[in-house]
Amino acid sequence: MVIIGPWVMPRTPEDARMGKRLARARADARLTQEEAGEEIGVRPDTVSKWELGVRRPSLHRVRQLARLYRVSADFLLALPLAQSD
16 A cells, blocks of 8 residues: 555555456445445445555455455456457
8 A cells, every 4th residue: 555645545556456346346236335344244444445456355355245246256356358369
């Protein structure tokens, strides 16, 4: 995590990309950060940090979020899609 003045920056571009996907999937599931955190047993500020790319969820939490948001873990991890030749 990098803190510059009042801003908290994502650790890497991959963290930022994953954070955006987490936020999008949660919004598509029509859940607040508080509701998502409650469902998987974490605080809302933890969900926020994941979505900002400041912290990464464990693989266990990624699986829980994927089930909750009804998306694949690959999508949340922001893995590149396989390209066909």
